[in-house]
Every structure is written in C-alpha cells, then in structure tokens.
Amino acid sequence: MTFAAFDFTPLYAPGLPAPAARWNGRVKFDFTGGNNDPDRLPLDGLITAAESVLRREGRGLAIYGVDNGPQGYRPLRDFLAGKLKADAGIACTADDIVLTSGSNHGLDLVNGTFLTRGDTVIIEEDCYQSAINRFNRIGTNIVGIPLDRDGMRMDALSNALDDLKRRGVRPKYIYTIPTVQNPTATVLPVERRQEMLKLAHAHGVLIFEDDCYADLTWSGQRPPAIFAMSERGGVIYVGSFSKAIAPALRVGYVVAPWDVMSRMLALKTDAGSGALEQMVLAEYCTRNFTKHVPELRRGLRAKAETLIESLREHFGAAVEFDEPKGGIFLWVKLPDGVDTMKLYDSALAKGVAINPGQQWSVNKEHSRSRLRLCFASSSHEEIHQGIAALAEVCRRDFGVSTLSK
Ligand SMILES: Cc1ncc(COP(=O)(O)O)c(C=O)c1O
Numbered sequence: 001m002t003f004a005a006f007d008f009t010p011l012y013a014p015g016l017p018a019p020a021a022r023w024n025g026r027v028k029f030d031f032t033g034g035n036n037d038p039d040r041l042p043l044d045g046l047i048t049a050a051e052s053v054l055r056r057e058g059r060g061l062a063i064y065g066v067d068n069g070p071q072g073y074r075p076l077r078d079f080l081a082g083k084l085k086a087d088a089g090i091a092c093t094a095d096d097i098v099l100t101s102g103s104n105h106g107l108d109l110v111n112g113t114f115l116t117r118g119d120t121v122i123i124e125e126d127c128y129q130s131a132i133n134r135f136n137r138i139g140t141n142i143v144g145i146p147l148d149r150d151g152m153r154m155d156a157l158s159n160a161l162d163d164l165k166r167r168g169v170r171p172k173y174i175y176t177i178p179t180v181q182n183p184t185a186t187v188l189p190v191e192r193r194q195e196m197l198k199l200a201h202a203h204g205v206l207i208f209e210d211d212c213y214a215d216l217t218w219s220g221q222r223p224p225a226i227f228a229m230s231e232r233g234g235v236i237y238v239g240s241f242s243k244a245i246a247p248a249l250r251v252g253y254v255v256a257p258w259d260v261m262s263r264m265l266a267l268k269t270d271a272g273s274g275a276l277e278q279m280v281l282a283e284y285c286t287r288n289f290t291k292h293v294p295e296l297r298r299g300l301r302a303k304a305e306t307l308i309e310s311l312r313e314h315f316g317a318a319v320e321f322d323e324p325k326g327g328i329f330l331w332v333k334l335p336d337g338v339d340t341m342k343l344y345d346s347a348l349a350k351g352v353a354i355n356p357g358q359q360w361s362v363n364k365e366h367s368r369s370r371l372r373l374c375f376a377s378s379s380h381e382e383i384h385q386g387i388a389a390l391a392e393v394c395r396r397d398f399g400v401s402t403l404s405k
Contacts, residue, residue: 017137028351029386034182034247034328035377040299041246042284042292049283050276057279065272066279070265072099072253073278079286080239080253088214089228090237092255098264101273103212103240103252107134109264110208110236110254115140120171122160122205124152126331126361126370128182131175131210143171144362149322151181151188154195161203173206173236179222180213183331183360183372185324190223197230212240212252215293217326218301233257241281243328244293249277300328300376306383307375314391316402328376331357333369338398340371346397352390 060066068074077094084090100106107130115121117139123131125144135142143164145156157174164171174196178188188196200207209226227237240252251273254264304323307330311319320333334340340356347354357370375383394400 017133027348027353029382029389030353030378031373031375031386032353032355033374033377034242035374036243036246036328037296037299037303037376039379040296042288045284045288045292046246046280049287050280053279053283061275066275068275070268070272071095071097071261072273073275073282075286076251076278076282077253079282079289083285083289084225084239084255087222088211089224090255091228096255096257096261098254098256098261098268099273099278100252100254100268101270102242102247102250103210103238103254104130105273106238106240106252106254107131107210109267110238110256111135111138112267113260113263114172114206120164120169122157122171122174123362124176124181124184125363126181126184126357126367127175128177128210129355129359132360132362135175140172141169142362146363146366147181147184147186149186150192151178151184151186152176152192152196154192154199157196158199161199161205165203170203171205173208174200175208175210176226177210177213178226179211180216180325180327182213182327183329183355183357184322185327185329185331186322187217187223187325190229193223193226193229197226197235200234201232207235209235209237211237212243213327214239215244216297216300216328218297219326220294220297227255236260241285244289244296245281245285249281250274251277251281297326300326303375303378303380303383304330306380307373307387310384310387314388314402315394315400318394318400318402328374330373330375331360332371332373334371334394334398335400336369338369338394338400340367340369343371343394343398346393347390350389350393352386352393354390 066073074094077097080097081093111134115138120141121135122143125146143160145152145160207226214222227235237255241249318335321330324330341358344354344356355372357367358364360372361367391402395402
C-alpha cells in the first residue's frame with residue numbers, strides 16, 4: 001500500500017530507537033533468533049486443548065482477563081506454581097505469578113519497576129541481545145562479567161561489586177540467565193548460585209533471574225533456581241513458554257513477592273495479556289507438559305549434534321566451541337581475523353543468516369570473532385547445507401583455512 005507523502009520526522013518523540021528494517025521473510029539457512037523446532041511443536045495436543053477449553057470456558061473471553069484479574073488465567077498460574085516447585089524448587093502460589101506477553105514483557109515490567117537512567121546493572125558479558133538493548137535504551141550503565149564453562153565467574157563478580165562499591169555505586173541488580181545461558185548454553189552450578197546470593201546480599205543488590213531455557217537441559221536435571229535458594233528473598237524470577245512450547249504464543253511470567261508484584265501490576269497497562277493462549281497452554285500443559293518436554297529435548301539434542309558434526313566437517317580446526325549443556329544455541333569462535341559483523345553480510349548474500357557475536361555481548365573485542373547459531377528451527381539437512389555454505393563464505397571472503405587438525 002502507498003500512503004500520501006507526509007513528513008512525520010519533525011514530530012517523532014526524541015530518543016526513539018533506530019527504525020526497524022522491513023521484514024523480508026526468512027532466508028534459506030536461518031541460524032538466527034530463538035526459534036523452536038516446528039516438527040516438535042505439539043500441534044495435535046494444542047488443537048485438542050484449544051477445542052476443549054473453548055467449549056468449556058470460551059464465553060469467559062467476553063470479560064477482560066477472562067474474569068481472573070490482572071495476573072492472568074488462574075489455571076495456568078496454578079500449573080506454573082506446581083511446575084516451578086517440582087522443577088526449580090520454587091515454593092510459590094498462583095498469587096505470586098503474573099502472566100505476561102512473553103518474558104520480554106516480563107523484562108519490561110521488572111526493568112520499569114526498578115531501573116532509571118544512570119542506574120547500574122550487572123550482567124553476564126555475553127548476554128541476550130534484547131536484554132542488553134533494553135538496558136541501553138533505559139540508559140543504564142552495564143557492567144559485564146566474564147563467563148567460563150560454568151557460567152558467570154564469581155571471582156569476577158566479586159571484584160566488580162567491590163570496585164563499584166569503592167566508586168560509591170550500588171548496582172540495582174544482577175541480571176542473570178543461569179540455566180542454559182543465552183548465548184553460551186552454560187549452566188551455573190549450585191555452589192556459584194550460593195556464592196552469587198552471598199555476594200548480592202553483602203552488597204545489597206537484587207538478582208533478576210531469567211530462566212526461560214531451564215526446561216531444556218539435555219540431562220533433564222537442573223540446579224534449583226536462585227530464587228528457590230534465596231533465604232532472604234531479593235530475587236525476581238522470569239520464565240516463558242516460548243522455549244518449551246512455542247515462541248509465537250507469547251506467554252511468559254514473572255514470580256515476585258506482592259510488594260514488587262503490586263508495583264508491576266500498576267505498570268501493566270495492557271488490560272491483560274492474550275487469554276486464549278493462556279487457556280490453551282493451561283489445558284495442554286496440565287496434561288502433557290511432562291511428556292512433551294523430554295521429547296523436545298531429545299530432538300533438540302540431535303540437532304545440536306548435527307550442527308557440531310557439520311562444523312567439524314566443514315570448518316575443521318577453524319572453529320572452537322564448548323558443547324552446549326542444553327537449549328537451542330551454539331556459541332562459536334572463529335579465527336581472530338574474522339569480524340562476524342562483516343561475515344553476517346557476506347553470509348546473508350549466500351542465504352545464510354547468523355547472529356554476530358558483538359550483538360550478544362558487551363565485550364566487543366572478545367565477541368568480534370564469535371557468532372551464535374540457533375540449531376532448533378532448521379532441519380538436519382538444512383543444518384548440513386547451511387554450515388557448508390557458511391564455511392565456503394569464510395574461506396572465500398575471510399581466508400579462513402578450514403583444514404582438519
Ligand atoms: C534469555 C532470554 N530471555 C527472554 C527471552 C524472551 O522470550 P519470550 O519473550 O519469547 O518469552 C529470550 C528469547 O529468546 C531469551 O533468550
């Protein structure tokens with residue numbers, strides 16, 4: 001559609017982010033985003049659940065929030081309270097949970113409740129791009145803490161907190177993705193969780209725990225949530241159905257004490273997040289979640305193995321990575337000379353989309369030659385072909401030698 005020419009530019013509010021690019025569809029070999037595996041989507045189960053819950057309770061959609069109040073559809077919050085207790089060790093009730101439009105909405109509510117321009121937040125230095133963008137947009141100072149194979153390094157966290165204290169800065173929170181971190185897929189061990197709690201308490205800092213990949217550890221085991229381990233409170237927890245069921249459903253949640261919940265609800269002015277998704281999820285998950293998730297994990301793990309095999313075959317000794325402990329991403333290091341921001345353009349021209357490391361890190365030097373690959377949404381065949389095409393671009397445009405060790 002073409003619109004009559006009108007110059008909106010002088011009217012825009014100050015401080016808007018850069019304009020979005022137009023959506024041109026997904027490319028043939030798409031290793032970007034946090035997408036899920038279409039073949040593992042429990043479609044039949046969701047169809048059955050939708051039909052049964054709509055026949056039984058569909059008329060409730062005539063009332064905002066299906067008459068369950070601003071925290072969202074109660075049966076889904078009841079399911080979550082049970083699941084969080086069983087899996088993450090979190091003792092909470094439906095009253096401690098608010099359902100949101102994806103956990104990104106949860107990030108906005110928590111950030112909106114606590115952060116203002118000039119505040120300091122501590123994060124894993126390689127971190128979820130959208131969280132980094134949100135902190136930048138609010139105008140916070142971000143302190144990145146390096147990770148090793150076991151996630152955020154507690155020695156570095158301790159030093160950073162001491163350093164900030166010396167400078168008279170009290171950070172608002174430590175934002176962490178401790179269980180299958182994005183992008184590194186590391187899992188923070190229990191001892192480090194204890195240490196983080198100790199440090200946070202000593203410095204009067206909150207912990208903001210983002211746990212959206214926690215269902216996807218290959219072993220099916222996970223350490224208790226930091227939220228569950230805290231004896232003094234001071235932890236806010238956010239989760240999502242995007243990674244265990246489907247990201248297009250847009251259902252996430254925040255767990256917080258009423259003191260914080262009541263502040264978040266005052267900021268949640270959307271008159272309720274989509275109730276239809278909440279109803280279908282409650283109906284489906286109550287009966288099927290514990291059966292579905294192990295099947296999803298098995299499928300994702302097989303794809304991770306295909307990706308690793310393809311990288312070894314087509315890149316030889318030119319790639320380095322730690323094997324992921326679960327999830328949907330591999331965080332890959334190419335030789336130092338490769339700038340993955342440039343690789344992004346060259347690869348896209350050949351129909352391969354990657355996430356360049358610098359967009360997933362606040363350490364620009366360390367992430368320059370790194371990239372994130374999502375293995376969930378491509379088929380095994382596409383993974384093989386896409387990685388072969390990416391290796392060809394690396395050889396041709398970046399002089400990467402892809403011989404085996
Ligand atoms: C760490 C992390 N948090 C939050 C989200 C947001 O997920 P959603 O809004 O789909 O629940 C993502 C999505 O990729 C993520 O990786």
